[in-house]
Amino acid sequence: GENVEQHPSTLSVQEGDSAVIKCTYSDSASNYFPWYKQELGKRPQLIIDIRSNVGEKKDQRIAVTLNKTAKHFSLHITETQPEDSAVYFCAASFTSYGKLTFGQGTILTVHP
């Protein structure tokens, strides 16, 4: 089955810096790659997603890049703010309505 590896497990940055979280997946048939943000005590929420026919997608300060040949995708957050502090999960799926296989999560801390 699909396996997703996520790095780093923790990431600490200063406010205003950029943060990058990387994931690799094992199954070349995976086609849908969402990123979820979970703030302390809250539910995971989708922040951005990408399909395999697209190499990059951007939404304000966040962007996701996908390298299908290398089977890896990354989340980029620019101009980080303290409210970006949370656990971030990457995931992969064959379709957007199928089961998600998650990475282990990255605890991002943004210091004011």
Next chain:
Amino acid sequence: EAGVTQFPSHSVIEKGQTVTLRCDPISGHDNLYWYRRVMGKEIKFLLHFVKESKQDESGMPNNRFLAERTGGTYSTLKVQPAELEDSGVYFCASSQGVADVLNEQFFGPGTRLTVL
């Protein structure tokens, strides 16, 4: 519109007891998923309903876990008898349909299960 809701938010039970978790998806969502996060690890898939049918139950750990979605609305996940390793946060999620368009899975707040 109300999001995905789960009940209870916390449950503490003794090993060997039974617990039933409930999930109410967003109204009109055909897909309902159960996931589990064990302490500090990844969120793991348990199963997927399409309406009242089990589409994929490949993640169910063993026959102590029973999920139902009668009538295709809310779902329950029963653990009987509970073991220590069942402790974790159980998330429910729902999404709208089965067309392969970008189809966000909306998560509930989770039920934190502690088995003593």
